[in-house]
Every structure is written in structure tokens, then in C-alpha cells.
Amino acid sequence: MTRSGKEYLESLRDGRVIWLDGERVGDITTHPAFRNSVRSISELYDLARERPELTADLAGTQIHKAHQIPRTKEELKAKGRAFKIWSEATFGFFGRSPDYMASAIAGFATVPDVFRREFDGSRNIVEHWRRMATNDLYQAHTLVNPQIDRTKPPSELEEDDLCLRVVQERADGIVVRGAKMIGTAAAFADEMLVGVTQRMAPSEADYAVSFSVPVATPGIQFVSRTSYEGRATSIFDYPLSSRFDENDALVTFDNVFVPWERVFTYRDPLACHEQFWQTPAFVSFVHHGAIRLWTKLEFLAGIAILIARANNTYDLPPVKMQIGKLMAWVNTAKAVAVAIEEGAEPVPGADAVAPNREMSCAQLAIGPDLYPKVLAEIKLLAGGGLIQLPASFRDFRNPEVARLLGKYVRSPGHDAESRTKLLKLAWDALGSEFAGRHDQYERFYHGSPHVYLPTLVREGDPETYAALARRCLDGYSLEDPI
Ligand SMILES: Cc1cc2nc3c(=O)[nH]c(=O)nc-3n(C[C@H](O)[C@H](O)[C@H](O)COP(=O)(O)OP(=O)(O)OC[C@H]3O[C@@H](n4cnc5c(N)ncnc54)[C@H](O)[C@@H]3O)c2cc1C
Incomplete structure (x- = not known):
């Protein structure tokens, strides 16, 4: 057990x-x-x-x-x-x-x-x-x-x-x-x-x-x-x-x-x-990281949806576009996680399979790129409500402050307590010191860009892409008529 x-x-x-x-x-x-x-x-x-x-x-x-x-x-x-x-x-x-x-x-x-x-x-x-x-x-x-x-x-x-x-x-x-x-x-x-x-x-x-x-x-x-x-x-x-x-x-x-x-x-x-x-150790790290990022982005997109509903902006076309973009980013993270598994590769000399290498390398680049974009998009959607929050739970225990919050901090379907609860969760995910640490974590936990980006070239197939571009170049010349 x-x-x-x-x-x-x-x-x-x-x-x-x-x-x-x-x-x-x-x-x-x-x-x-x-x-x-x-x-x-x-x-x-x-x-x-x-x-x-x-x-x-x-x-x-x-x-x-x-x-x-x-x-x-x-x-x-x-x-x-x-x-x-x-x-x-x-x-x-x-x-x-x-x-x-x-x-x-x-x-x-x-x-x-x-x-x-x-x-x-x-x-x-x-x-x-x-x-x-x-x-x-x-x-x-x-x-x-x-x-x-x-x-x-x-x-x-x-x-x-x-x-x-x-x-x-x-x-x-x-x-x-x-x-x-x-x-x-x-x-x-x-x-x-x-x-x-x-x-x-x-x-x-x-x-x-x-x-x-x-x-x-x-x-x-x-x-x-x-x-x-x-x-x-x-x-x-x-x-x-x-x-x-x-x-x-x-x-x-x-x-x-x-x-x-x-x-x-x-x-x-x-x-x-x-x-x-030369072992599946690194790609195994990445497999875990890809699935966790997918979950984290699902959670953050969920926060964005709840905020838009709380602000009653959810049905406005520009906000729907923002939510749609966030959901596309969630699905990008999911697609990489799925591709890492679907492309499972046999491990030479072992009775085992490993996460797909090329897709794992893509994850190294996609994760650090997506995460800050997701944070920025949700901040844009949330507005000043993320900041205009009572200092702590103690404000609700003071009758006069609780009265002011009850009157001025609310939105359709939300009283002061539930709105504050949602926006404090959002701030902790997007803007607190904890959130800042996660922004830095997602950018660096697998190394620095100058180290992991060249890995994509090493583990990928640059010649295939170059050949496709070359085939186009070879298909015409100065002598060709308009
Ligand atoms: C929150 C967090 C948690 C972490 N947890 C762990 C952990 O549990 N275990 C672990 O082992 N590591 C962990 N790391 C460390 C992580 O692996 C390193 O931060 C990462 O490898 C990057 O190295 P570095 O921070 O020393 O940055 P550096 O390598 O110093 O790079 C920082 C920047 O300096 C520039 N730079 C530096 N050198 C060069 C160069 N040669 N060429 C071009 N530009 C250069 C680039 O702009 C680069 O982005 C964690 C990092 C963070 C942020």
C-alpha cells in the first residue's frame, strides 16, 4: 500500500x-x-x-x-x-x-x-x-x-x-x-x-x-x-x-x-x-509538467469565466473573445500533453515507452510563453476589482465597514462576501507575491530559454522544414514568365 x-x-x-x-x-x-x-x-x-x-x-x-x-x-x-x-x-x-x-x-x-x-x-x-x-x-x-x-x-x-x-x-x-x-x-x-x-x-x-x-x-x-x-x-x-x-x-x-x-x-x-x-528522465519531467500546466490553465480560465459573470460582462462580444482566446490556450496546453502521450516512443534497449521527445521539447517552449499571456489576459478582463478589495476578512467583522462593503461591493448574483472571495482568489492566482513566483516558475523551472530553445532544434527535424521551403524556391527562377 x-x-x-x-x-x-x-x-x-x-x-x-x-x-x-x-x-x-x-x-x-x-x-x-x-x-x-x-x-x-x-x-x-x-x-x-x-x-x-x-x-x-x-x-x-x-x-x-x-x-x-x-x-x-x-x-x-x-x-x-x-x-x-x-x-x-x-x-x-x-x-x-x-x-x-x-x-x-x-x-x-x-x-x-x-x-x-x-x-x-x-x-x-x-x-x-x-x-x-x-x-x-x-x-x-x-x-x-x-x-x-x-x-x-x-x-x-x-x-x-x-x-x-x-x-x-x-x-x-x-x-x-x-x-x-x-x-x-x-x-x-x-x-x-x-x-x-x-x-x-x-x-x-x-x-x-x-x-x-x-x-x-x-x-x-x-x-x-x-x-x-x-x-x-x-x-x-x-x-x-x-x-x-x-x-x-x-x-x-x-x-x-x-x-x-x-x-x-x-x-x-x-x-x-x-x-x-539518454534516458526518459527529462521527458518524464516534461510529461508531468505538461499535464499540470493544462490543469493550471483550466483553473485560470475558470477564474476568468467567474469574474466575467460576476462583472456581468460575460455576454459582451469583446469579453467573449477574451474567454475564447483563453480557452484556446487551455486547449493548446492540452494538445501538447495529449501529443506527448500519443506519440509515445519505444526506449531503445528497454521494454518500455517514453513520452514523445519532439513534443516534450515543444512543451518547454509553449509553457513559458503561454503562462504570462494567460495572466495578462485575465488581468485585462478583471479590471480594478482585483485591487479594490478590503484588506482582510477582519473588515467583515466590523459592522460599519461590513455595511459599506455590503452596499458598494456587489454585482448581479454576488453579495459583498462572495464577490470579495472570488476576487481575492483571483488576485492570489494573478497578482500576489505567490502569483509572481508562479509566473517566474513557469518561465524557468525547466531551465533558461537560451538553454531549452536550441534543444528544439537538436531534437527536431529542421531539414524537413528547410527542404519544404527549398522545394518552393527550386520551383521557379529569373527566367519564369509572369
Ligand atoms: C521558482 C523556481 C523554482 C525552481 N525549482 C528548481 C528545482 O526544484 N530544482 C532545480 O534544480 N532547479 C530549480 N529551478 C532553477 C531553474 O532550473 C533555474 O532557474 C533555471 O535552470 C535557469 O537558471 P538560472 O536561474 O541560473 O538562470 P541563468 O542561467 O543565469 O539565466 C538567466 C538569464 O540570463 C541570461 N543568460 C545567462 N547565461 C546566458 C548565456 N550563456 N547565454 C545567453 N544568455 C544567458 C538569459 O537572459 C537568461 O534568461 C527553479 C527556478 C525557479 C524560478
């Missing part, structure tokens, strides 16, 4: 080191900056026990479908349906819910040969996948070196351990020191995959390592960004910030010991890169 929400919450009380606002956080299950969000995750675990579509059998053990290695297109689509159910439970706002990385680890384990090099991590990755799947563990990841000076390789920065690197090799494992960004949900997870996706020169071998360790491993510290949950005045005022704040943190490693059996690639820049691209 997969684990319960209660078991998940209990596992978080393990002494992990999280800093927030200059203070060490004790128990995140009770701390006001984290408790609602971890409870939302615990509800996902409970949901997995209630909905059979979310689980699969692995040699007699019930596992979450995200851990499954899909053998057929139907299994891949069933995995997609599981992603959809969990993403709907959080309205698409948990980018790094436990199923995100579970799917990528299954991707690694699909082609263990990629890890069989001078250092042989092939057994380690398969055992890691089995352990994560059968214990239903939550894996976070942190793969990017800190943004100190992007023109220099890690070894040329002013100190040689600003980016995480191997500082000692022992008979039983390695010792690492340095930092990584950004650990989303790492403070809420069981384990953290540490690696690097950027291409590095052989001279950077000390920085080219990937491994997984429990987040409470001695020497690991998280420096959390502002907690939107902690700043929320109430669920009524900030219904998303207060419950779905998945946290982001700088992750630092101070002489952290990693046993050999937890190392997947070692001092091998090429292997670090290939583990994502």
Missing part, C-alpha cells in the same frame, strides 16, 4: 535544518510558515489510497503510478491520468508534487546502462528507484549551480567550493561541499537528488556528480525564501498562498558524506548530462 498522509507528516519530524527569517524552523508540520502546505501534500498521499487510478502493482507491492516504468502507450496514458488527478487536487500549483521526480527517477531506472561507465552507478540507480517506489518516498532535486557568475565555469569562481563539488573520496563514499539552487519542495521531501544538467568541460570533473541523500543528512541546510503561507492573513484572503506554497530554498552542503551506493554518476561531466537525455 502507498503511504498515508499521516505517515508522511510523521516522517517530516527528522531534524532537517531549515532557516527562515533568520531563525531555525523546528517542526514544519506545525510551523505557521509551512503547516498548511505540508498538509496539502499529506492529502495527496491520502487521495492515492482512495483512488485506484493512482496506483499500480510492482512485483506484489502497490506503488504510486508515478514510480511506474510504462511498458505501453496505454500505461503512459494511465500515468498521465494519475498526474491529472493530483494536479487537479492542488489546481496545478504544486509543480514539484511527489509525482514529478518519481517519474524522472523511473526514467533513470529505465536505462541503467547509461550509468555504467568508468564509475558504475547502474545498480545504484535501479536500487534507488525500487526503494523510492516501494516506500513511496518524496524526491526533490537541485541541479543548478548558484547564479554567481554565469560567464565562468565553477572551478574559476573566486572560491572553488561555491558550486557543489567533491572534496574527498573515501573507501565508503564521497564528501561534498558547496551549494545548489533552487531546491523547490526540498524542505518537504524525504530525499534530494543532487546533480547538474549543464554541459561541463572535463576539467570540471569535481563538479560533475549526481547522487541522492535524505534531506536531514548532517551538513545539509536550507535557506528558505519568504513563506507566502506565513505572510497570508487567512485562507479567505490568500486561498492559494496559504495552502499551496511549495517552498523554494538555497541548499548548502557543508562536508556532506554520501555513501557510494547513493552515487549515480561520478566525476563524469558527460554522464551527468546524458543521464537526463
